[in-house]
Amino acid sequence: MKELEYPFDSSYIMKKSKSLKKALLSDGSDRIHKKIAVLGGSTTHDIIRILELFLLNYGIEPEFYESEYGQYWQDAMFPGELNDFGPDIIYIHTSNRNITEFPTMDDSKEVVDEKLRKTYQHFETMWKKLSDTYHCPIIQNNFEAPFYRLLGNRDFFDIHGRLSFINRLNEKFAEYARKASDSAESFFINDINYISSCYGLDQWSDPLAWHMYKYALCIPAIPTLSFNVANIIKSIYGKNKKGLVLDLDNTLWGGVVGDDGVDGIEIGQETNLGQVYAEFQNYVKMQKNIGVLLTVDSKNDQENAIAGLNHPDGSLKPEDFVAIKANWEPKSENMKAIAKELNILPESLVFVDDNPAERAIVEGQIKGAAVPEIDSPEHYIRIIDHAGFFEATSVSDDDRKRNEMYMANKKRTELEESFTDYSEYLKSLEMEAEIAPFEKMYMPRIAQLTNKSNQFNLTTKRYTQDDIEKTAADDSNITLYGRLKDRFGDNGIVSLVIGNIRSDAELHIDLWLMSCRVLKRDMEFAMMDALVKKALERGVKTIYGYYYPTAKNKMVKEFYDIQGFELVSEDAEGNKTYKLDISQNYENKNKVIEVK
Numbered sequence: 001m002k003e004l005e006y007p008f009d010s011s012y013i014m015k016k017s018k019s020l021k022k023a024l025l026s027d028g029s030d031r032i033h034k035k036i037a038v039l040g041g042s043t044t045h046d047i048i049r050i051l052e053l054f055l056l057n058y059g060i061e062p063e064f065y066e067s068e069y070g071q072y073w074q075d076a077m078f079p080g081e082l083n084d085f086g087p088d089i090i091y092i093h094t095s096n097r098n099i100t101e102f103p104t105m106d107d108s109k110e111v112v113d114e115k116l117r118k119t120y121q122h123f124e125t126m127w128k129k130l131s132d133t134y135h136c137p138i139i140q141n142n143f144e145a146p147f148y149r150l151l152g153n154r155d156f157f158d159i160h161g162r163l164s165f166i167n168r169l170n171e172k173f174a175e176y177a178r179k180a181s182d183s184a185e186s187f188f189i190n191d192i193n194y195i196s197s198c199y200g201l202d203q204w205s206d207p208l209a210w211h212m213y214k215y216a217l218c219i220p221a222i223p224t225l226s227f228n229v230a231n232i233i234k235s236i237y238g239k240n241k242k243g244l245v246l247d248l249d250n251t252l253w254g255g256v257v258g259d260d261g262v263d264g265i266e267i268g269q270e271t272n273l274g275q276v277y278a279e280f281q282n283y284v285k286m287q288k289n290i291g292v293l294l295t296v297d298s299k300n301d302q303e304n305a306i307a308g309l310n311h312p313d314g315s316l317k318p319e320d321f322v323a324i325k326a327n328w329e330p331k332s333e334n335m336k337a338i339a340k341e342l343n344i345l346p347e348s349l350v351f352v353d354d355n356p357a358e359r360a361i362v363e364g365q366i367k368g369a370a371v372p373e374i375d376s377p378e379h380y381i382r383i384i385d386h387a388g389f390f391e392a393t394s395v396s397d398d399d400r401k402r403n404e405m406y407m408a409n410k411k412r413t414e415l416e417e418s419f420t421d422y423s424e425y426l427k428s429l430e431m432e433a434e435i436a437p438f439e440k441m442y443m444p445r446i447a448q449l450t451n452k453s454n455q456f457n458l459t460t461k462r463y464t465q466d467d468i469e470k471t472a473a474d475d476s477n478i479t480l481y482g483r484l485k486d487r488f489g490d491n492g493i494v495s496l497v498i499g500n501i502r503s504d505a506e507l508h509i510d511l512w513l514m515s516c517r518v519l520k521r522d523m524e525f526a527m528m529d530a531l532v533k534k535a536l537e538r539g540v541k542t543i544y545g546y547y548y549p550t551a552k553n554k555m556v557k558e559f560y561d562i563q564g565f566e567l568v569s570e571d572a573e574g575n576k577t578y579k580l581d582i583s584q585n586y587e588n589k590n591k592v593i594e595v596k
Helices: 010-015 017-025 045-057 072-077 081-085 109-134 152-156 162-182 192-204 207-213 219-236 272-290 302-309 331-342 356-365 377-386 397-401 422-428 440-452 465-473 523-537
Strands: 032-040 060-066 089-093 138-141 187-190 243-246 293-299 323-327 349-352 431-436 477-486 489-502 506-514 542-547 566-570 576-581 593-595
Touching (some): 010 045, 017 045, 045 060, 109 138, 243 331, 272 293, 293 302, 293 331, 349 377, 440 465, 465 477, 523 542
Parallel strands (some): 032 060, 032 089, 089 138
């Protein structure tokens, strides 16, 4: 099919995938059938959808197994459904987002080397397990370059640089592939490091520019190259900027804290936009590691500003800033005051604000100050990082001591890579859960979770924020949210339960859902134990649960059976009613999560 031959129109293929598939399947071709397991460290649905088209075009009719979100390692090491599937080929789709431990500026060479060894061992253990179990070809992504360089060009060779770390890790992957090739083991690298570069390199490396003018890059890219070289030179001669002056509302978080309240701003893992702002806060906090001064310049009441910075899902806290100006004075005057307090020139600061009017005023009032034109929040990191304000040609001990070092993401501690059984693996995670009735601060996130969770959702009821608030306020209801932490960090709010107490000491579960990012972690058992405890405190003797099947929630079809409930009824559509007697000898099912 011409549409699937290189060079192809990617947007056309994405839009017309259904009709292309229909045409391929009806063309009368004879195809071989192959079972392909896709183990993802990120979302893989659309990858599979388009991969199928190219395989069909090559005469291969694929049948896919798709791991749950982020469950690539669990599926590989503790096979269940994957074992039943019996793959002919396994593709592991991971990226640098799946690297759990990067070097920090305080790490010695020995510590960095150990982090590299552990990260690599995580993957090699998995490859050997899959090879020994399935004896089929394995395709593994290497890692793309990070989308920012904290140390600028130094990031390439400094042992603390993420780019250096990824390059070293890719070489270890390559060495394994070389050895596998020599031993006839079917192991292949999908070189996304090259592919991601090539997506831009095809424009950068212009053969015409070389053959006609002997430029090793295209003519339009010359300013980019020159700018990068200039950043190195200006850093050598002490011309770097010294600090960030940061707005708060819609810059460090989504929303206006004074209007929306702390519980209404977007920051954290519960919303897509919240994740974007959380990532930006993480990046800003990492700037402290190379000596960048952090300050706040916000039109806000001081109390609201401090409350926003103390949001539990934000990584930047008031103590991370050497100066906080939250008032109703002109921001240009605040910025001058900050510079005076720090005994530096105002033009040595970088003003970061989402409001173009505020940027224009500062730019007009403070000559020489850097005022980047930031637009939507997903671009904040790229714009600030690529501007080269803090190009790190060297990083001394004094630089690292300039600010007390706080890493936004707490480094994940050692996790043993090989276990004899799954329960030992779960115990090694050292999981901690916070399970409590719905709280006002989390109402927006709870409402959103009810509207976006489809797979692990027994009744798929949807709630607005107003519905959630009314439900929580109704004394006849028992509400619980579950927040799960482990050695890898905070997963945020991952599970919700709503039950209604009716006559005759009965509790009827109206909603039970859980985020797919904590599947197979026994969080459902911890939530059930907490629900039973709350129900007993309220005099409940019997709990009724309901399963309403949908196209997406088949994974929880037998949820209540596993929890020990008794099936009461089932209709022709598969709707089920269960009950559980908790009046006598209920035994807690959670054995691996510490509940606080």
